[in-house]
Amino acid sequence: MIKGFIFDLDGVITDTAELHYAAWKKLADDMGWQFDRDLNEKLRGISRMDSIKVIMDYNKVFLDEETIVELATKKNDIYVESLDSMTQEDYLPGAKELLTHLRSEGFSVALGSASKNANKVLKQLNAIHFFDVIGDGNSVSKSKPAPDIFLFASEKLGLPPENCIVFEDAEKGIDAAKAGNFHSVGIGPKERVGHADIRFNTMKEATLFEVKSHFKDLF
Template identity: 85%
Template sequence: MIKGFIFDLDGVITDTAELHYEAWKKLSDDMGWFFDRELNEKLRGISRMDSIKVIMDHNKVSLDEATVEELATKKNDIYVDSLDTMTEEDFLPGAKELLTHLRAEGFSVALGSASKNAPKVLQQLKATHYFDVVGDGNSVEKSKPAPDIFLFAAEKMRLPADNCIVFEDAEKGIDAAKTGGFYSVGIGPEERVGHADLRFDTMKEATLFEVKSFFSDLF
């Protein structure tokens, strides 16, 4: 039986993707590195340190670990400053409604995000009260596609993986859910999240009614 829901943050609850893109673009421009939207897509769902290494690899750049960490921190500072512009209006259409329905029906709800800034984003959205558990980039060492963040969230909710549905918009996130033994709902195009158990183009379509209908034998 499904008793818990675990949500990724970026691209599922809200879309901070543009803010991330602008921060990586500024850092790359400052460093004289190539960075565009196509390369940015490769960063979807992975940690900050993994992201900067993808950019460096693309630019055939090698730096010592201390410098890499310094640059990753610089990018994060640019991004965090931009979060102050976020408000309750920045929920993706359908996300707030789904969270409200889950709360009303008594399901356990967790966040399972690679972002270390997830608590700040939830605070800006005034969304903290929707979540029983917040798993973020500080919660586990291995980021997606390792299932650790989802396993952490399930453990904190005191639920086995097969009692939970994960909502993800990244290929690596769906990979992580499958590896961990979770049911999965993909948000986004077929080529990115088509390997999820159930897929919707947008969160607006991912109503609790639709999810329950598809997983009818689990409710």
């Protein structure tokens, strides 16, 4: 039986993608590196340190680990400053409604995000109260596609993976859910999350009714 829901943050609850893009673009411009939206798409769902290494590989740049950490921190500072502009109006359409519905029906709910700024984002959205457990980039050492963040969340909820549904918008996120033996809901285009158990183009389509209809034998 499904008793828990685990949500990615960026692209599922809210869309900070544009803020991340702007921060990486600023860093890349300062460094004289090439960076565009196609490259930015490859960063979806992966950690900050993995992201900067993808950008460096693309630009054929080699730096020592200390410098890489400094640059990743600089990018994060730019991004965190931009979070101050977020408000309770910045939920993706349908996300707040789903979280409210899950709360009213008594399901356990966790966050499973690679972001180390998840708490800040949730506070800006006034969303902390929707979650029993917050798993973020500080919770585990291995980022997606390793299933560790989802396993952390389900363990803290006191539920086995097969009793949980993961909501993800990234290919690596769905890979992580599958690796951990979770049920999965993909948010986004087929070419990115078509390997999820069920896929919706947007969170607005991913209502509890639709999810229950698909996983009807599990409710």
